[in-house]
Amino acid sequence: MDISSQLIEIVGKDRISNNPEELFIYSRDSGAQVPRQVDYVVMPKTVQEVRRVVLLANQEKIPITPLGGGFTLSALVVPNQGGIVLDMKKMDRIIEVNEINRYALIEPGVSQGALQSHLKKHHPHLQHSTPEAPPTVTVVGNALIQGHGHISPRYGVNSDMVNGMEVVLPTGEVCKIGSGSVSPSWFTRGPLPDLPGLFIGWFGTTGVVTKLSMKLFPKPAYREVMAFYTDDIDLISEGIFEVTQLDLLEDFFLISQEKPDWMDHVFFIIIISGHFEEEIEFKKNVFKRLFREFKGGGKFTFVEDLHPSLEKRFLDVPPLAALAADFRKGGGFEYTGAILPIDKVSEAWKKGIEISHKYGMVCSYVHQVLLGHSVMFGFNYSFNRADEEDIEKTRKALEESNQVTLDLGGMIWKGEVDAQQMTLERMDPNTVQLIKRVKKLLDPNGIMNPGNWEID
């Protein structure tokens, strides 16, 4: 039997395609990377179907690329060596929400929007950490790339919120990880050998996640936004340090844009929340006092009259960027999220302006502070999708941003294949070999998303 017939036997004829029109969509993403070939798309509905597809691929040595929402923009879900795209969207059950232990056990096709509305309807006192990405992106895809959400400044990056998972290994075994491997409750990741790390940050090269337990957090009744701005770029790192010293934040991001003129400042956007109104008043006063009293604080201005439409955009979950990046008009948007140490943010800010100007773009920034320890620094570039020269300029700007990131001692986040190679080139050689050994152990035939974290 040919591969197509065998796949039909596993998932039925409606959930597999090798039709060129349908494969076209899977051969590219919304970012600036060059399209690549796909041979089949398969949409499994059950763990057993995933397992059977993986066993077939392993036997026939066909590459498999797992796909959630497909919105990393760095073509992580576009196969490098053809083969099967395993589109997980049909596995979209929210299996359990445990109120008291505050976790949700979900399948990999559950979107951010679906989990958010489920919680709003059935568990209004709980929330999960929602990225600024379009609501169709998956909770699992985001956690696996170490993404962040609207409460990450308070609780950490989203992969830290993973309690455990179920994974189909490249050789077909179905494996539970975290407390779910020992107990019926998926409430914690340890105390056990920390195996989730074998699947987080690997871009689908070590297995297919078929369930994931994600921590949920209290949802406060009140939220408010405060904005402060400065024109002194050298004060940014110190300002972030001071704001995060207070430990009173829900969300904290920095924005700036050269046009329109009124946005051409460094804005600190601080979201505070509380269960009682008094908490909000208290926190507001404390932040105003902080900016009055810390050494450089005098150079920040409090925005007394933030326009209501902006206030709404900042308070929305997800807030700003998903609205700003308008794919429907055919415009392109790309960014490299550099994970930077706080003390390098001021320097990166200046370098990012230089790169934008070099390629004739308006500099536009959204950076999220992650706990008090690092910053997701967004080197953002918008481009005309119909203009190949413009796209090429964007690729160059992205490459330079990645170079700057590494030069500053930062980390490239969710980087495309070339950016992963840049990271590997700088990595301790013994660590590179360790990655290679782990990968070989889990995926002896190299079928999982080959090309990513590839080591010769």
Ligand SMILES: Cc1cc2nc3c(=O)[nH]c(=O)nc-3n(C[C@H](O)[C@H](O)[C@H](O)COP(=O)(O)OP(=O)(O)OC[C@H]3O[C@@H](n4cnc5c(N)ncnc54)[C@H](O)[C@@H]3O)c2cc1C
């Ligand atoms: C406008 C805009 C704003 C954004 N803002 C944010 C933000 O604030 N925070 C943030 O974190 N991100 C942001 N992003 C980046 C990205 O969209 C999100 O991180 C998104 O959640 C990624 O999820 P996904 O479902 O699209 O993942 P995908 O792109 O589908 O997958 C990501 C990686 O995980 C692998 N994978 C997916 N599912 C599985 C599985 N079941 N098993 C094994 N491997 C799997 C894939 O192979 C791929 O390597 C933004 C993107 C855009 C376009």
